[in-house]
Amino acid sequence: MNLQSIKQEWFGNVRGDVLAGIVVALALIPEAIAFSIIAGVDPMVGLYASFCMSVVIAFVGGRPGMISAATGAMALLMITLIADHGLQYLLAATVLTGILQILFGVFKLARVMKFIPRSVMVGFVNALAILIFTSQFQHFVGATWVMYALVALTLAIIYLLPKVSTAVPSTLVAIIVVTAIVIFGKIGVNTVGDLGSLTQSLPVFLIPSIPLTFETLMIIFPYSLALAIVGLLESLLTANIVDDMTDTESDKNKESRGQGYANVVTGFFGGMAGCAMIGQSVINVKSGGSGRLSSLVAGTFLMFLIIVLGGIVVQIPMAALAGVMIMVSIGTFDWGSIKTIHLIPRTDAIVMVVTVATVVFTHDLSKGVLAGVTLSAIFFASKISKIHVEESLAKNGLQKIYKLQGQIFFASVSDLPQKFNFKEDIREVVIDLTDAHLWDDSAVGALDKIETKFEQNNIEVSYRGLNNASQQLKKRIGGLSKASGH
Amino acid sequence: MYKKVLLAADGSEHSLRAAEQAKTLISGNKGFIDIIFVVSGAASKEDVLHHASKEEINASRKESLKEIEMNFQNSDTDYQIHILHGEPGPTIVDFANKNDYDCVVLGSRGLNQVQSLVLGSVSHKVAKRVESPVMIVK
Numbered sequence: 001m002n003l004q005s006i007k008q009e010w011f012g013n014v015r016g017d018v019l020a021g022i023v024v025a026l027a028l029i030p031e032a033i034a035f036s037i038i039a040g041v042d043p044m045v046g047l048y049a050s051f052c053m054s055v056v057i058a059f060v061g062g063r064p065g066m067i068s069a070a071t072g073a074m075a076l077l078m079i080t081l082i083a084d085h086g087l088q089y090l091l092a093a094t095v096l097t098g099i100l101q102i103l104f105g106v107f108k109l110a111r112v113m114k115f116i117p118r119s120v121m122v123g124f125v126n127a128l129a130i131l132i133f134t135s136q137f138q139h140f141v142g143a144t145w146v147m148y149a150l151v152a153l154t155l156a157i158i159y160l161l162p163k164v165s166t167a168v169p170s171t172l173v174a175i176i177v178v179t180a181i182v183i184f185g186k187i188g189v190n191t192v193g194d195l196g197s198l199t200q201s202l203p204v205f206l207i208p209s210i211p212l213t214f215e216t217l218m219i220i221f222p223y224s225l226a227l228a229i230v231g232l233l234e235s236l237l238t239a240n241i242v243d244d245m246t247d248t249e250s251d252k253n254k255e256s257r258g259q260g261y262a263n264v265v266t267g268f269f270g271g272m273a274g275c276a277m278i279g280q281s282v283i284n285v286k287s288g289g290s291g292r293l294s295s296l297v298a299g300t301f302l303m304f305l306i307i308v309l310g311g312i313v314v315q316i317p318m319a320a321l322a323g324v325m326i327m328v329s330i331g332t333f334d335w336g337s338i339k340t341i342h343l344i345p346r347t348d349a350i351v352m353v354v355t356v357a358t359v360v361f362t363h364d365l366s367k368g369v370l371a372g373v374t375l376s377a378i379f380f381a382s383k384i385s386k387i388h389v390e391e392s393l394a395k396n397g398l399q400k401i402y403k404l405q406g407q408i409f410f411a412s413v414s415d416l417p418q419k420f421n422f423k424e425d426i427r428e429v430v431i432d433l434t435d436a437h438l439w440d441d442s443a444v445g446a447l448d449k450i451e452t453k454f455e456q457n458n459i460e461v462s463y464r465g466l467n468n469a470s471q472q473l474k475k476r477i478g479g480l481s482k483a484s485g486h
Numbered sequence: 487m488y489k490k491v492l493l494a495a496d497g498s499e500h501s502l503r504a505a506e507q508a509k510t511l512i513s514g515n516k517g518f519i520d521i522i523f524v525v526s527g528a529a530s531k532e533d534v535l536h537h538a539s540k541e542e543i544n545a546s547r548k549e550s551l552k553e554i555e556m557n558f559q560n561s562d563t564d565y566q567i568h569i570l571h572g573e574p575g576p577t578i579v580d581f582a583n584k585n586d587y588d589c590v591v592l593g594s595r596g597l598n599q600v601q602s603l604v605l606g607s608v609s610h611k612v613a614k615r616v617e618s619p620v621m622i623v624k
Contacts, residue, residue: 114538122535237534244530244543245571282527286573336532 009064013291020289021297024067024280027169028054028302031280031328032070033192033313034321038135039075039272040082041090042196043313046070047306048203049094049271054299056262057276058292062254063239065246065290067280067298068262072132072328073234073365074227074273081223091208093220093227094273098263100228105257113236113252119348120372121237122337123355125278127368129333130360136322139190146189147319154178154323169283171324178320179312192321193314200310202303203269226366231275233369235259238276245285279331347379385412387436389419400424403432409439413446422453429454434465444477489517492587493565494578494612496523497550500593504623505554508591509563511621517588519558519565522581523551524574544569575611582616591621 028050036046050069057068082090104110140147157174182189192198210216239250255276263273284294306313341349351372359368387406394401402420406412420429431447438444451461466474488511495501508519525533525547537543547569548555558565570577582590594609613620 118536118538125535240534241531244525244534244540245527247571278531282531286527334532334535336536 008291010292013288014293016288017291017293018297020284020287021294022301023169023287024284024289024294024298025301025305026172027283028067028069028280028298029305029313030171030175030316030321030324031072031277032302033316034325034328035070035072035075036272037192037195037318037321038072038132038325039078039090041087041272043192043198044196045087045090045270045272046075047198047302048269049266049274051299051303052203052266052269052271053262053274054295054302056265057258058294058296058299060254060261061258061292061295062251062256063242063276064250064292065281065285065294066235066238066242066250066255066276067284067295068235068259068274068276069280069299070272070274071231071234071277072135072325072332073128073230074275076128076131076135076363077226077230077365078223078272079363081220085219088208088210089216089220090272091206091267091270092210092216093223094267094271095208095264096220096224096267097227097231097273098260098265098267100224101232101260101263102257103260104228104232105253105255105260108253110232110236110252110256113233116233116369116373117348117351117376119344119351120355120369120376121233122334123352123359123372124233124365124369125237125332125334126337126352127356127359128365129329130356131363131365132325132332133329134360136325139318139322146187150178150182150189150317150319151323151326153181154320155326158323158327171327174323175316175320178323179316182317182319183315187317190318191314192316192318195318198306198310198314200307202307203271205268206270207268226364227273229369230365231259231263231273232256234278235276238278238281241278242281242285245282246290279328347376347383351376351379381411385409387412387416387419394430395427398427399430400426400428401430401432403435405435407437407439408443408446410442413442416446417450417453420450420453422457422459424459426459428460428462430462430464432464433467433470436470437467438470438473440473441477444474447474487515488512488588489515490586490588491517491519492578492582492585492590493519493521493554494524494574494590494592495521495551495554496574497553498593498595500595500623502553502557502593504591504593504621505557507621507623508589509558509561511589511591512563513561517564519563520568520585520587521551521554521565522568522570522578523547524577525569525571526574527572530571575608578608578612579615582612582618587618589619589621590616591623594622594624 032046032050033043036043053068078090081093154174157177158170161170161173235255236252239252239255243250259275266274337352354375355368355372358371359365384407387404387408390403392401454461491508491512493505493508495505512519533543533546537546551567570581590612592609592612609622613622
């Protein structure tokens, strides 16, 4: 990377980046607090994470203009770790997540993303949306109508304000208005302060205080692996979206490593693991941000606001945050997939639904992805292992043509011989392989077997339309199984 | 008299009708039509999620404009497609004002008052801010 392009990535769009960074910082605060509460930690853990992630990513990320911070996908994965073992284990898991992501990047595993089917990715975002939505139910338990009214007011401001003005993020205005109503109206509802404390100070470097033993590693490793995978999945998906929105390319392996460095730093500075955020990145680009400066401004301005306004932040009612989270889940859900579910192939629809169901049932996004990928692989194998056979007669009924269509390999040959009639009263058989491909010795063996059976009934077999690769394979190993006396 | 026309199109019924009008405007004038197709942030997210590669995304966007393209090709109309990113309203306005057109043609979604309050009317925004004449096709 030369000096010119570094300069362009940092200072090519100073005005747009600074303004967009400020907008993003304002929109990040309520989400960082709400995601901390989902995970079950103090709001500072999410705020420190958002600060560290966006600042570090500004320097080492592979996709300028993308925003990374504390996210719902990651928060949902840590709930049980925090409940069972506490914050220190989470910080250690965050560092380990970063190390795993760096390794992913170093070994250039970004291209593995290509093997995750689209229907699994759609299931992933839909499941994420559903979990963020259901995670808000706890705030409504035993709540009065006041809570519902405040949530409704929050949502109304969020969705209707942009029709009037888009200068300030509508989520922030909603939070300010609802908080003001609660403070000045002296309404007794749950606030952020009831669920955790907020310290108005910069994060400091700390080594997580955990026993450095093999047991510790075994506790945190499964969480870190899930966090690393989910984090990269969402980050690379977001990078693709930002690529498309800005009509530019980005280095996905560099982004993987960057996410790793950012999580290592975040873990040591008391933050929870994070990743790129689709919603915030879209806000950033829409607000005119496209360079590295936007992420740096977002992170530093967020920290500045918390240090200055921490006292007010704890008075934000949970109703306002629940409203923001409902908006986030509505924005995350891929509504297009509902509209088209009856149009896409049924197997794709099943994969999508199974991915969502697995996540909703296990509360673990990585298990949903695993289930979805496995199921797609099974569907693919069964789809590809079907050979279609068409029969037709020629030469006054003396010659029979079998036209094979499909991939001929070990998984598809087992019921192939049953599709031929060896006892027919004909002279010759032509096996047309124009639309077929021979993949392995099982394929050649199966054809040899068919040939032998016909020859036993004095029917001559010839082939037509073998493609080059198949021909070579057949020449190399053909006849071996016949000669060996099957 | 209309030689350089901008057509904002998304492949919808309304934009097909707008295309027809744009063609009529320049016919006999040896005119030229620039077609712009604007991809919003939300559409970007959906497209990336549903398509495996950049090429597939581009193909699906071109596909939306296929009917208009075929119409123009059949009638030997000179045109060029531009795919732009951003909020539809402001993006169309920017592009239109930068390039100095004789007329900007776009379809109206035909929203009622409540819908246009909630959804925001793109054609209204464009009509207000574009400096050249604007034709909104119902």
